[in-house]
Amino acid sequence: MAWGAAAILFCVWTLPFAELTGTSVTCTFSEDCVLPCTFKASSDEVIHWNRNNFIVHSYYHDADDLEKQDKHFEGRTSLFKDQIKHGNASLLLQNCNIQDSGQYSCHPSTTQGAQESWVDMKVHAPIRSVNIEKIDEEVICSSQGIFPAPNVSWTTDPPTQSDMLNNSTQTTQDPNGLYSVQSKVSFMGNVSDYAYICSVTSADGMQKWKTSMRQQGGNQLPSWIIVVIVVIGIGIGIGIGIWIGIWIWKKHQTEKNRDGVGNPGDQVPSGAFIAPGHDHVPPDEFGAEYELLTLWVTQKLTMPGTSQDPSAIREFRGPLEPSLRPDTIVSVTGLSQQTSLVQVGKSPC
Template sequence: MARIGRLAFLEVLTLLWTLSRGDTDVLCVFMESCMLPCSFRGGSDVIIHWTQMKTRQSFVHAYYINQNVLAHQDQRFRGRTSLFEEQLSAGNASLLLREVQIQDQGRYKCFTDVFHANEDSFVNVKVDAPVREVHIQQEGERITCSSEGIYPEPNLTWTASPSSGVKLRSTTIVQPSQRELYNISSSVTHSPSDAGLVYNCTVSSASGGKTASLSSRLKSSEQRHRSGGEETCVFNASCILPCGEEADDVEVIHWHHFYEEKKYIVHSYFKKVDHLENQDRRYKNRTSLVEDRNTKRRTSLRLMRVQIRDQGRYECYTSNSGKPSKSYVTLHVDAPVDSVSVRREGNSTTCSAEGIYPQPQLTWSTEPPSNVTPRGDPAVQQTEDQLYSITSSLTLSDGDRSLSYSCNVSTRSNWRKVTPRQYFYNGTNIEIPCRASSASSQDFSLIWRYNRSEIIVSRTLHSVADNVSDQWKQQVKEVSESGNLILQNLTPQQGGIYTCELRQAGNGLVTENWMLITQTPTRQSERSVSPKVRGIVVAVVLLIYITVVGLIISQTICKTRGNPSTDSVHGVRDRRRSAESENSSSPEATSMV
């Protein structure tokens, strides 16, 4: 009985300790990779089960008998999960979830068992699809702003500058799209009396937002580079093609595009009004005339949502009082490298990027330099929009694991270099390296992110002070001159992907640090439990202790004194037998017989 009481006492203590630790919260980014942390005491012959705790439990990943067992894996997770197998012996049972979907949100259970000593831990996963781009355009007196593929549901706000007390009346529509994402659009009406105003449209969600601006004369976010009679514009942005006519009053304007030996009507203006009935359909709702910044005449062409097929030679024909004039401009379109993804499976590492133009280049490098080479040439594919995607894989042997390797994707307009690293760290203070480079981070703007979305700290080019986000002020100790992030007071729940991004003139260096943090419980971690929870735990433990001690004392007394009711029955019987024996042996009793 005492042994059972002690076992029950230990089980309750284990349960209370598990409850007091709480779940780990992880924020993942839609269609990117995410690590769900889980650690155990370590050892060989480990059994690992990952499940998603919804109305019906979904089997996510299993590992036992030194191999992955995925026969019963839920179809939604096929080909998207893996473990860090080289770190299992050290106690790392974390799950790598790739191409994260919105429906991946929820509570996950990590079960581990080593020699019948099992542990459960839980991870709460939230998914965020951040605002990646905001489009703003003007059609007549209506200015429209939109953004797509966002989660959770976004907000859209308008402001005007300089502030003149103008009240912007907007109509905003939010629509759900495929994959449980949201699209948002809004419009305001521009009055000619508001000439000179700059309209700012901000689309924001839980993880942050982006702003696009448009002036009555020129949109500030338009990206272009003048080079004589040439213009270079960014894919899916807006662009201005200058005309150059200097006449006071232009009566007729015709813009044409020479493409594949054909001449297309892009935009026409005469009799003081636009005439778009003969406009080629590929330019529908994408053109308007704006004031040329040099001549101050409304002859230049604004081309919105620029596509790759918009490249080529453009002609601006003007006529004033019957005197015709022509000027020409050549348009080039770039889709720069926006992001590079690197993922690792066993000894194979794959690097990929997409949505690029013109055709990019992909190269690998290691630090220190080595003879490691990729498996064949990079695979390049082109979409219907004429954009390129590129992929390459690198195989590392066991002897190459100490190397730091980087993937660089470049095109004529910019480049991005990603260096992934993995760490298994035991402690509360750590310095996370930004990159392997001798250049000072002061030559770049810098952003440190947690799990690729949550901003930890940022530093603008040549800035004096770092801007630390409020939720990380207790953990950020400092950022070194080289960009290394020094953190303190970390907990295992803050393991994940720490990304350092350095940018300069559109180019970027990205270092991804995959961190698993473990630590032995200390007084500091004990103090992190709220006084209320700690008081409840202590009270329950004392109650159980008193109950178990009472049971043990009661059992001990019973064994010492015996059962009182049984003793009283045997005592009566013994007294009767003694009296009968005395009566039979006395002389008086004999004479009576």
């Protein structure tokens, strides 16, 4: 009887026993992560990774056995096979997502016995950017793709009491479990030269991002008023351009009328004459002052038998000559675009 009891005690003492150890890891969303697990190296290794009674990864005698693997982990798990013989049963989990968070258990066993350990895995998505913009009378601060949900706070420079800042914050979650946050604060009346500072802090306090916007010269005009001013300015610019174009065209026409467009081969006959001894037609006589260097001249020919013939009326263009001829009628077109006729008196020659 005593021998039997001793045998039972000896068997209990020599049976392999499980060692339970644990650790925590934090993995980054959409990146790969290693869940550590070690055991006493030996032969005939068998490794099981589980989470909540679901099989994550299995390994039997130098080969993976994934027939019963949970579909959530399909194609995303692997072991470091060249390290298993050294007692490394760590699991590589690829492309981590928020749903991967939880407690994992590692069960390696060999001819030397079995061990068990656990890993508490957390997945986070860090703050990668914070945006700030002004819309009408508000400053808006936003950030996307964060887990867990961050905290948002506002301050000003120079400092103001927190109750003076009229702010509101909205948090939403996308299908991947990531959070987006948007916070608004209103301008404080007509206070100018204030910097509005937005702080976005991660849930664990390990990250804190700040961005700011300074209000210059009091409140700015609403965007719709700025658009109206721009449109009016463009309209005024177009109107001025059209007016300048018309003015240039009219000036060109006036110069054209003043200079004339007679036939280059025509010559002004001797006897075309207005007001002997003067370079300009007196204003009080024709109502406008005319240049006499280059003019339209209509001469009524004085040859016998042709003085009344309408076909004898011709137009010439060219410089006036000082010689005179009686019965000459001169038509002068000047800047006023009016035509005046004068009959030349008897030639002094």
